[in-house]
Amino acid sequence: MDQIQKNYELKFEGTGKEYFGVLIVNWLLTGLTLGIYYPWARAKKLKYLYGVTSLDGNRFSFHGEGKEMFIGMLKFFLVLALFFFVLMLFTWMGIPGLGAVIFYLAFIALLPLLLHGSLRYRLSRTTLRGIRFGYRGDRKQLTIVFIKNLLLTLVTFGIYAAWMQVNLRKYIIDHIRYGEVEGRYKGEGLELFLINLKGMLLSLVTLGIYSFWWQKDIIAYMIDNASFHRGEDSLKMQSTLTGGGLLKLTLVNMLIAIFTLGLGFAWVEIRTLKYITEHIKITGNLDLGQLSQTEEEYKEALGEDALDFFDFDLF
Numbered sequence: 001m002d003q004i005q006k007n008y009e010l011k012f013e014g015t016g017k018e019y020f021g022v023l024i025v026n027w028l029l030t031g032l033t034l035g036i037y038y039p040w041a042r043a044k045k046l047k048y049l050y051g052v053t054s055l056d057g058n059r060f061s062f063h064g065e066g067k068e069m070f071i072g073m074l075k076f077f078l079v080l081a082l083f084f085f086v087l088m089l090f091t092w093m094g095i096p097g098l099g100a101v102i103f104y105l106a107f108i109a110l111l112p113l114l115l116h117g118s119l120r121y122r123l124s125r126t127t128l129r130g131i132r133f134g135y136r137g138d139r140k141q142l143t144i145v146f147i148k149n150l151l152l153t154l155v156t157f158g159i160y161a162a163w164m165q166v167n168l169r170k171y172i173i174d175h176i177r178y179g180e181v182e183g184r185y186k187g188e189g190l191e192l193f194l195i196n197l198k199g200m201l202l203s204l205v206t207l208g209i210y211s212f213w214w215q216k217d218i219i220a221y222m223i224d225n226a227s228f229h230r231g232e233d234s235l236k237m238q239s240t241l242t243g244g245g246l247l248k249l250t251l252v253n254m255l256i257a258i259f260t261l262g263l264g265f266a267w268v269e270i271r272t273l274k275y276i277t278e279h280i281k282i283t284g285n286l287d288l289g290q291l292s293q294t295e296e297e298y299k300e301a302l303g304e305d306a307l308d309f310f311d312f313d314l315f
Contacts, residue, residue, distance in 0.1 A: 005283050008235065012277040014052035016267030022048050023266050039073050040066030053277065055128060056288065064125040068299050072121070076114070083107060112146035113139065117300065119172060124298040128178070129288055134295025137175035145171050162196055163189030173226055179291030180230050187225040195221060212250065213243030223280060230291075235284035241276070249275050 026041035043066045050062040083103050090099025116139045123133040149164035166187040176183035199214025220239035228235045253271060256264040 005285055008056045008282040008284065009054075010277050010280050010282055011054045012052060012274045013054070014049065014270045014273065016264075016270045018052075019048060019270050020263075020266035036070075037066075039069035042066075043069055049273070050126065053273075055282075058129045058288070061127045062122075062125060063127065064121065065299075068121075072117070072300065079110065108150065109143070109147070112143040115146070116142050120298050121300060123176065124295060129291070131179045131291050131293055132295045132297060134177040135172075135175055136177055137171065142171060159193075160189075162193035165189075166192050169222065176228075177295055178228065179294050181228045181235070181286065181291065182230070184227050184229060185225055186227075187221060192218075192221060209247075210243075212247040216241045216243045216246050219276070228284075228286070230286055233284065233286045235282060235286045238281040238283070240279045240281055242279075245275065245279070 022044055026037075026044060029037040030041050043062075043064050046062045046064060050060040053060050083106055086106075087096075087099045087103040090096060090102065093099075116137060119135040119137065123135045126133045145167060149160070149167050152160040153164050166185075166189045170185040170187060173183040173185040195214075195217045199210065199217060202210040203214055216239075219241055223237050223239040226237055249272065253268040256268055256271075260267075
């Protein structure tokens with residue numbers, strides 16, 4: 001007999017005024033400390049954004065600390081400094097080309113390590129109803145998946161990029177845990193490739209207008225193919241975004257940014273997050289109140305700040 005399905009309300013209650021207050025203090029302190037305050041600023045930003053997001057009336061919490069993220073940032077810069085030292089050494093030896101190749105190869109190899117570290121840290125420091133999230137991926141395996149898919153993307157001149165995106169997302173989500181709940185992702189590279197091909201062609205024909213519908217299709221594909229399971233119980237997501245809605249959101253956001261000379265960025269980000277969360281439908285039969293703590297807490301934040309520098313956010 002089929003179990004009764006229920007709707008779970010995903011809600012974002014942040015306001016531009018509150019968020020601007022967080023950001024303006026972060027910007028001032030980061031500037032006054034010549035960037036040293038950045039990890040603390042990022043921690044405060046994540047605590048605010050997670051704290052105003054709720055699922056079924058229960059708010060998420062981010063417990064990461066600036067000190068943890070500062071240590072992670074220092075380790076990243078030390079590794080980066082070592083890479084530059086090797087580059088300069090080869091340049092001094094008169095073989096800068098070889099030095100540049102080694103530098104870029106080492107940097108590419110570092111990216112999956114940063115991703116693994118950031119996932120493990122961010123999820124373990126995030127809770128809902130007092131239960132920690134977790135990431136059980138293997139660093140070596142993630143590196144293999146990343147490098148293999150990147151090489152295939154390069155040799156196919158970018159055609160394989162859709163498969164790379166899907167394969168990485170599948171590996172990551174399949175290793176996400178929340179108590180006894182396991183993540184699953186069922187996307188296929190070919191499906192995303194066809195979405196991108198259609199989006200690119202129609203965007204060209206419509207002089208870019210269709211790009212909002214293309215973006216809607218990409219976001220919907222990522223959301224619709226993710227689900228979470230505990231035995232026979234499950235929680236599934238469905239996007240209700242529309243291309244017209246994204247077009248209107250983008251136009252208004254542009255006007256806010258232009259007429260406030262960029263100071264309205266807080267309102268732009270809040271409006272975007274609110275719009276996306278309001279258009280995610282979640283259904284299932286998982287009883288979140290029956291879950292127990294299963295994941296360890298990690299305080300090693302290597303990769304958390306580094307990925308943000310490259311404008312790569314996890315969620």
